[in-house]
Amino acid sequence: QVQLVQSGAEVKKPGSTVNVSCKASGGTFSSYAIKWVRQAPGQGLEWMGDFIPFFGTANYPQKFQGRVTITADESTSTAYMELSSLRSEDTAVYYCARGGGALEYWGQGTLVTVSS
């Protein structure tokens, strides 16, 4: 059974950078894209980008281009999401998820709080 385990909650200052990790177990890590989705308090879900380990390529929506970087380390089956130039509106729960299109497996979520 596939499991995705994310790193713990973070509190960051505006303008700083956060790095969230997502360690996968079960299944073949390189076979599927890892996507990152965030959810602001009381709000809906927002796709931030994804990484396809097999090709080593990342894909970002225009809204996050230049501010988010998604990478993966196949040797440890871990994906990373780095978000820079943090602002208060980035306060959210950040999820990693696996799937080609529909997202079958999700991490437990990582709360990132941006506050001065």
Added chain:
Amino acid sequence: DIQMTQSPSTLSASVGDRVTITCRASQSISSWLAWYQQKPGKAPKLLIYKASSLESGVPSRFSGSGSGTEFTLTISSLQPDDFAAYYCQQYTNYTYSFGQGTKLEIK
């Protein structure tokens, strides 16, 4: 960008009711649509993929239909465990976007 619009935003219903949630895409997405259930403090759970395929382990009271730009999620007989938020998601051309969600409340 493909915009996904769900309706209603909130739905009040009783145990045993049949309920339907609608999701509309701003352009055709063929059948590349998924539905998720999310409970407070938890990650979303995949219910339906490719518009009408039931994810393994999901009760058969959940069903999905539609293609192109209009889709529906139907719960045939609401159970107490079904009161949650529901989201649709499109996945075409390596882009992914979600509807704003529908909160299903107990009447």
